[in-house]
């Protein structure tokens with residue numbers, strides 16, 4: 001009964017909505033695609049008010065899904081802490 005096929009486990013899926021700590025606009029949706037031991041922290045910079053989100057502690061592999069009107073900008077990393085710039089799309 002060996003089963004080598006990788007089956008997508010629905011419990012792996014988890015969404016994290018990241019919004020600005022200052023103006024509360026939604027900045028990014030993180031969708032977990034795989035549960036792993038990788039832990040990281042992400043802060044998203046807000047293009048609307050030049051503020052930023054709170055630091056979000058996440059675990060696993062995530063897909064970044066920007067809300068409508070926003071695109072992914074530059075991402076910088078320091079000691080496992082990521083900072084992501086978002087940019088407005090017209």
Ligand SMILES: [Zn+2]
Nearest residue numbers: 020023046049
């Ligand atoms: Zn903001």
